[in-house]
Amino acid sequence: MLRRLKKMSIKSIWLSRNVLTRDYTPWANRYVYWLKTPFGALVAAAVCALLIGWFVSPQGYAIVVAIAAVLAIGIAWPWIGLRGVACQLRFSKPRCEEGANVTVEVEIVNHWPFPVWGLAVERGFFVNDAAGNPAVVSLARIPGWSTCRFTFPFQPERRGAYPEISPQITTEFPFGLWKALRSCNVRQTLIVWPRIFPLASLPLPAGTARSLFCPSDQRTGDEGERIGARPYRQGDSLRNVHWAQTARCDRMIVCERQGAAQTDVRIVIDCRAATHRGQGTDATIEWALRIGGSVAVALFQQNVRVSLELENQIFALDANLASWRKMYDAMARFALSNSTRAPTRRRDGVVIAVRTNLAEPLVGESRAIVLNVATDDSKKLAASRRAGSPWIAIDSLPAAAAELQNGWRKQRKEAWRHV
Numbered sequence: 026m027l028r029r030l031k032k033m034s035i036k037s038i039w040l041s042r043n044v045l046t047r048d049y050t051p052w053a054n055r056y057v058y059w060l061k062t063p064f065g066a067l068v069a070a071a072v073c074a075l076l077i078g079w080f081v082s083p084q085g086y087a088i089v090v091a092i093a094a095v096l097a098i099g100i101a102w103p104w105i106g107l108r109g110v111a112c113q114l115r116f117s118k119p120r121c122e123e124g125a126n127v128t129v130e131v132e133i134v135n136h137w138p139f140p141v142w143g144l145a146v147e148r149g150f151f152v153n154d155a156a157g158n159p160a161v162v163s164l165a166r167i168p169g170w171s172t173c174r175f176t177f178p179f180q181p182e183r184r185g186a187y188p189e190i191s192p193q194i195t196t197e198f199p200f201g202l203w204k205a206l207r208s209c210n211v212r213q214t215l216i217v218w219p220r221i222f223p224l225a226s227l228p229l230p231a232g233t234a235r236s237l238f239c240p241s242d243q244r245t246g247d248e249g250e251r252i253g254a255r256p257y258r259q260g261d262s263l264r265n266v267h268w269a270q271t272a273r274c275d276r277m278i279v280c281e282r283q284g285a286a287q288t289d290v291r292i293v294i295d296c297r298a299a300t301h302r303g304q305g306t307d308a309t310i311e312w313a314l315r316i317g318g319s320v321a322v323a324l325f326q327q328n329v330r331v332s333l334e335l336e337n338q339i340f341a342l343d344a345n346l347a348s349w350r351k352m353y354d355a356m357a358r359f360a361l362s363n364s365t366r367a368p369t370r371r372r373d374g375v376v377i378a379v380r381t382n383l384a385e386p387l388v389g390e391s392r393a394i395v396l397n398v399a400t401d402d403s404k405k406l407a408a409s410r411r412a413g414s415p416w417i418a419i420d421s422l423p424a425a426a427a428e429l430q431n432g433w434r435k436q437r438k439e440a441w442r443h444v
Contacts, residue, residue: 064099064202067092099202107205109137110167112146112194116215120353121181123220123306123315129179131162133194138169143198146209149188150179161192179215183306184314184357187215218353219314222426224323225434253281289330289374292317293387296336298361300384302398307422309381309396314356316394316419316429317379321352323433336362377416392416394432396425 048054059065071092078085110133117128135141144164162177181187192209254267257277270278294317295301301309317333321342325331331342333352336359340352378386378393386393395415417432419425 063200064096067096067202071096095200096202099200102199103196103203103205106137106141106196106198107194107207110135110141110144110194110207112192112207112209114146114188114192114209114211115213116179116187117176118215119213120216120218120350122218123181123184125180127179127181127215128176129161130174130176132172132174133164133167134172135167135169140169141167141196141198143196145195147193147195149190149192181215181217183311184217184219186358187217216354216357218357219311219318221322222315222319222429224319224430225437226323226327250283251280252283254278255281289332290324291332291334291339291374291376292321292324293334293376293378293390295378295380295384295387296359296362297384300381301361302381302383303422309398309422310361312396312419312422312425313379313381314359316425318353318356319429320377320379320394320433335359382415394429395419396422 060069071089074085074088074092076085078087078089112134113132115130117130121127131146133144142165144167146161146163150161161179164173164175167173179187188211192211193206194209195204195206197204254270255278257266257279261279265279265282267278267280294313296310301313303309305311317335321331321333325342333340333342335352335355338355340348340355342348342352376387376389376391378390379396380387380393381396381398383398393415394417396419417429417436419428419432421428
């Protein structure tokens with residue numbers, strides 16, 4: 026008995042999954058799905074009432090008239106209401122980082138003498154608005170002949186220029202049968218930069234050294250060993266006076282010391298779509314941009330001459346904020362290219378590449394920060410052979426920030442063991 030019941034339950038489950046819920050006519054969905062909406066249901070009811078009035082009883086015509094009146098009001102009211110409404114949007118600041126809170130200021134002007142109900146601002150504030158995101162903000166009522174101003178907080182999750190598409194002010198009042206749309210005027214857009222994560226500074230070696238870089242015989246300065254002597258110049262410190270040579274030459278002679286050698290570092294971000302995976306905020310290209318920007322900031326704060334290469338653009342970074350703003354704006358607006366060939370541009374100095382393990386080492390690459398995207402063991406082994414040994418490896422994208430900081434700290438300490 027139990028076996029029979031078990032077999033019957035299995036058959037019923039199979040029947041419900043494969044027979045009763047199967048879509049046998051997918052080609053007809055676009056023709057019949059509108060019947061699932063309130064507008065489609067009322068149209069179907071009106072057709073049925075019309076058939077009843079034609080073949081059964083004239084009272085069906087009264088139902089047709091009532092349904093037609095509801096449809097007319099449900100379509101005309103939203104359309105007329107929005108004809109007299111104007112909406113303007115602006116952000117409280119022109120730029121911010123991912124995850125930062127920004128205030129959006131909305132101004133709605135109602136030119137009609139009567140109020141407008143059920144307004145909503147939609148589109149442009151989410152990464153995937155095509156997936157049917159809810160309204161950004163909803164308003165219950167705008168009085169007649171009035172101008173209403175209000176604000177709401179907005180927290181962008183991903184880099185880009187917001188709003189990504191033109192926002193719309195909508196209403197479906199009173200019955201929700203039809204949505205009337207009207208474009209909003211955006212007076213100021215928002216550029217969202219990739220998020221920058223703090224990285225540990227280069228640890229100073231033991232002793233009294235004040236520079237993070239080794240003194241060089243090729244440069245003169247006020248650090249390191251003595252490399253020569255020269256006549257005194259106005260402004261030289263008396264601590265550097267070579268008294269023996271001063272007495273011998275009968276004029277002031279000072280010691281010339283070594284100067285700190287500044288390192289040139291170029292950060293190269295692999296921008297080929299074929300080597301990146303994922304979508305949304307955890308896509309590998311998003312993390313590559315965040316990591317590249319974080320490394321650039323960390324090295325610049327340590328007096329390194331930094332440049333960043335993004336596809337065909339090279340940004341030389343200096344103390345001028347305009348150079349950083351130009352780089353961040355380009356990173357915010359960047360889109361993956363369809364190129365399958367790695368750039369072969371010649372690069373001098375230290376080159377830090379930010380790429381995935383699906384990409385081969387770049388030309389002139391000195392160190393690589395590699396995002397591991399292969400999940401299968403065989404694919405991961407093949408990718409590791411192709412990508413080479415990484416300087417810093419990122420195995421988990423959700424924890425990429427912590428892994429980058431830990432790997433950076435480990436490599437910095439390892440480097441100073443040989444100083």
